Amino acid sequence: MSGAAAPAADELAPGVEVEVTIGPVAHGGHCVARYDGRVIFVRLAVPGERAIVRITQAKAGSFCRGEVIQVLQADPARIPAPCSHYGPGGCGGCDFQHVQPDRQRELKAEVVAEQLQRLAGIERTVVVEPLPGGDVGWRSRVRWALDAQGRVGPRATRSHRVVPINALRPCLIADPAITAATDTLDVPPGVHPAPPTGPRRRRRDSGRPPRRTPVALPEVVLAQAADGAVTATWPGRPGAAPIVTEHAAGRDFAVAADGFWQPHHAAADVLAAAVAAALAGVELAGRTGWDLYGGVGLFAQVLAEAIGPEGTVIGVESDERAADLAVANLADHPGFTGRCGEVEAVLPTLDPAVAAIVLDPPRSGAGPRVCASLAGLGPDVIVYVACDPAALARDTAALAAGGYGLDSLRAFDTFPQTHHVECVARFVPAAAD
Numbered sequence: 001m002s003g004a005a006a007p008a009a010d011e012l013a014p015g016v017e018v019e020v021t022i023g024p025v026a027h028g029g030h031c032v033a034r035y036d037g038r039v040i041f042v043r044l045a046v047p048g049e050r051a052i053v054r055i056t057q058a059k060a061g062s063f064c065r066g067e068v069i070q071v072l073q074a075d076p077a078r079i080p081a082p083c084s085h086y087g088p089g090g091c092g093g094c095d096f097q098h099v100q101p102d103r104q105r106e107l108k109a110e111v112v113a114e115q116l117q118r119l120a121g122i123e124r125t126v127v128v129e130p131l132p133g134g135d136v137g138w139r140s141r142v143r144w145a146l147d148a149q150g151r152v153g154p155r156a157t158r159s160h161r162v163v164p165i166n167a168l169r170p171c172l173i174a175d176p177a178i179t180a181a182t183d184t185l186d187v188p189p190g191v192h193p194a195p196p197t198g199p200r201r202r203r204r205d206s207g208r209p210p211r212r213t214p215v216a217l218p219e220v221v222l223a224q225a226a227d228g229a230v231t232a233t234w235p236g237r238p239g240a241a242p243i244v245t246e247h248a249a250g251r252d253f254a255v256a257a258d259g260f261w262q263p264h265h266a267a268a269d270v271l272a273a274a275v276a277a278a279l280a281g282v283e284l285a286g287r288t289g290w291d292l293y294g295g296v297g298l299f300a301q302v303l304a305e306a307i308g309p310e311g312t313v314i315g316v317e318s319d320e321r322a323a324d325l326a327v328a329n330l331a332d333h334p335g336f337t338g339r340c341g342e343v344e345a346v347l348p349t350l351d352p353a354v355a356a357i358v359l360d361p362p363r364s365g366a367g368p369r370v371c372a373s374l375a376g377l378g379p380d381v382i383v384y385v386a387c388d389p390a391a392l393a394r395d396t397a398a399l400a401a402g403g404y405g406l407d408s409l410r411a412f413d414t415f416p417q418t419h420h421v422e423c424v425a426r427f428v429p430a431a432a433d
């Protein structure tokens with residue numbers, strides 16, 4: 001910042017620099033700062049710091065976004081980011097590399113607690129548990145963009161620019177075998193997007209250049225299987241994506257290389273154990289359990305163990321290939337039935353006598369209608385695996401309205417260095433809460 005007068009709040013615009021005190025962390029990994037009454041969501045910050053922030057986005061009459069470009073008073077938990085791609089304008093894949101890992105987990109815990117408090121009216125102290133394996137090299141699956149120059153990597157923060165990953169400048173959170181695979185990746189040239197052509201024309205009416213339509217970059221999925229081998233898939237690759245073998249909960253699972261599997265090496269195992277623990281204490285032998293948003297059947301396997309050969313497990317999954325693989329993966333459980341379809345559509349067709357429901361919806365959550373339906377069925381227990389604390393909090397409120405209380409909550413650092421966190425929440429009828 002120069003010696004010029006500090007800008008007024010309504011003068012905040014991209015490129016403007018302001019000095020602020022950093023406030024609490026918000027959902028999404030940014031911290032909240034206030035400048036002359038205006039809210040700035042600040043990246044690369046730690047609560048309590050004093051810093052110079054460069055504005056990166058400003059909506060008239062609304063909030064701004066910015067990044068710390070200079071720390072004036074550092075928090076003791078601030079550390080030099082270990083990755084060379086991290087920093088102002090850099091890779092958008094990580095949010096917390098500048099924060100000591102234990103403090104990262106405290107920040108995530110604060111976000112989960114705040115969302116529960118604000119959206120569900122629940123006061124709860126949250127602890128985010130680390131996973132085995134450390135805070136780098138944990139990622140066994142990435143979905144990276146491919147640009148016209150053939151570079152592969154995550155996108156830069158709030159941009160379509162590819163951050164090129166290669167052996168010289170690896171992605172530190174990815175398993176080294178994933179970075180190594182980028183060096184030998186043989187994507188046919190036809191898959192690469194066309195480079196932007198021609199100079200930008202000025203808009204005749206306003207004199208401003210037209211907004212450049214962001215190029216939709218093709219995405220390459222690199223998936224590392226349990227044996228360490230990395231498989232690459234990309235749009236237009238002939239045939240269906242290969243099937244790879246993953247291992248969790250004491251058994252193998254067949255998964256499409258471009259299908260859903262927890263990206264952290266240890267996450268599927270840890271979450272399966274947490275779901276098993278959440279089901280414990282409910283007598284399930286010979287009864288019925290549902291695995292909603294079930295993927296290739298990870299939690300169906302946990303339910304099948306708890307329910308035993310005399311009981312019934314129903315898996316519901318909208319992706320046809322994953323639904324088929326769940327049937328194959330659970331073939332040794334005679335009581336398993338896989339249903340392919342959207343949970344919303346399949347629910348009314350199921351026998352409503354269900355003792356345990358496990359649900360693991362995508363980031364948007366299950367939503368109030370599904371939650372109301374589930375609560376209305378009166379299961380003994382509902383176990384909710386959530387990758388988004390806001391969706392979990394909204395659905396917690398919906399389940400509470402249906403008579404189900406939050407009985408226990410565990411949170412796991414399944415995505416170290418990023419703002420993401422996974423929760424396993426146990427709900428029981430409110431009287432038993």
Ligand SMILES: C[S@@+](CC[C@H](N)C(=O)[O-])C[C@H]1O[C@@H](n2cnc3c(N)ncnc32)[C@H](O)[C@@H]1O
Binds near residue numbers: 295297316317319361
């Ligand atoms: C977070 S993944 C969980 C998968 C699985 N439980 C696991 O841990 O491997 C969510 C899954 O829900 C599926 N899905 C998304 N929306 C759905 C819907 N409306 N109905 C059924 N499945 C859905 C996705 O295809 C994906 O497999």
